[in-house]
Amino acid sequence: MSVADLYTFAWRHAAKVPEPVLRAAGTLAADAVWLRRGAGVRRLESNYARVRPDLDARAVRRLAREGMRRYLRYFREAFTLQALSPEQVTARVRAEGIEHVQPTTQAGGSAVLALGHLGNWDLAGAWATPHLAPVLTVAERLEPPQLYAEFVAFRRAIGIDVLGLGDDGVFRDLVRGAADGPRLLPLLSDRDLTATGVEVDLCGHRARVAAGPAALALAADAPLVPVGIRHERLRGERRRRAGSAWGIVIRFHEPVPRPDGVDRREQIATMTQGWVDALGAFLGTHTADWHMLQKVFVSDLDPERYARTRAEAGEV
Template identity: 40%
Template sequence: MLDRVLVFIAKHAGVLPERLVRGLFLCAADIAWLTRAGGVRQLERNLAHVLHGRDTLQHQGVFAAIKRRLRLRHVSHQAMRSYFTYFSEAMTVGGRSDECLTARVRGEGPGCARIIETTRVQDGSAPIVLGHQGNWDYAGYWAHHDVAPVTTVAERLDNEALLKTFVDIRRSLGISILLTGQHGLVGKLEEALGEPHVLVPLLADRDLSRHGEFVHAFGSMIRVARGPATLAYDTGLPLYVVNMYRERLRGPRRKQARTPYGYVCWVSDPIDMSSFADLPREQAIHDISQAWVDVWSRGIAEHPQDWHMLQPIFIEDLDLSRLKDVPDEVLELIGRRNGGA
């Protein structure tokens, strides 16, 4: 049912009032949050790691526990509204003008000027890693118009109509799309990076396949996609980390954007591959993954309300019996924690 609604909205984006669509999605977000449905419980488990870290597992005083619980519920409410706002924006982007979209998203951060210089002014290309945060379709639009053409990967969905809708939306924003499951996908991405003026951003903060990489984050461990580290290591190109979060708009920009909130693409200083060049390949990919997660985690901690992770991600929530190739040190860590619980 929801899939059909999303497809319908996307097909009629030019005639549906955006304020009405946004209001309906925010109402749905509030209902889901109040009833703790639609992944809200898991979202709060994930956010608890970000907000409280390991002290969530320790004995705490009653008043401190109540205060943390209230803060967690407040942030999870914001996160659900941010998440549903993303869908309302993504489904209606076809009805927005370039002037409007340009006002809704901007680049910032210590690596922003450098990535523009490298890929727009010079002949360079760059891999980028980001998580399920903010509005990655708007991020792709900003990158395409202000930095360089974008080639990325979209998850292959079972619902072909919804898949086509998302692919068409992203292509309309100037983004070249490859689908998961394609043979030689990494090779195609490396080939794209071999051309001048190309960005390859990848969502990578969750990967439960046998090829994911276990890394430390927020006092626990998560399994992330190896793609960004692999691309950076194989090409030797610096890896940029982008955190995306919402900001309140004011003045002329708000009027131009026709919405009270826009987005910031915060670009990190690039992670230099030269320090990993002498390592064995597998060790280098792990260490690069840990390096970008360290940078990404700081951005998530600063703006947890815009992290849309409603699925299990931390090792405490994973059914490791269903995962393959879990390193012994990870199993030992889980054993120690379970033994000390």
């Protein structure tokens, strides 16, 4: 059975399994992966150590265990999300700082959301479409193509419209989508090792993230709103309505100011650092919700390859 077949099977059958059973199985699988301490877990620990210099190695190791549990929780929730009722989705989500985005969408405008790989962004999107504005985003083209098609079908089923990363005219389509508001345009942007990325300071370390949120906000004349998403345990009546022990909190931060008197490249760099500052502060408090099992900090990259990336970007 291929990876795509496994995902398809999970999307079609996971919702038939009682939630406590799925929760226990997810925790068991996460702990097993954590105990093996493969490359992904070691990278997660390394990333956590950089954003939490106050922790010793043992504490980072424990934090990574919780991080893996939350990462597997994201997949477990994704596989059952299509089967949830609107009332269950509403009960699983709590929004903070909604005043930073709601006036824009209520006036018929669009907002660009800068996201990290935090919490459950698919659940956030399923909630946002009926409560704030239709969601339009970009998804990486996964291999094999069948797997990508499954992810696109899944996200469209929960109310998220998807464009393929790297497709011709995708940035133009995002700008058009923003103009055809109200709309939310969330972009997962906390890792971008291409020549189009921007080098920033993340929690006191150099990292390379995507320029897309700032560039799109400028091109679409839309506010750039950093967003943090974290898990929270549900109790009482809300837990009963949600049909789950866990939900999420979506934190909308204040829009990033747009600098004047500088060229577009400098505007993008400054605004990108602005939303990364919000991300860094969020990571310091909610580290285990960051599902980053890949290299993001410059010091972890191959020096020669990164030098070529910077040269292609005209940075050296």
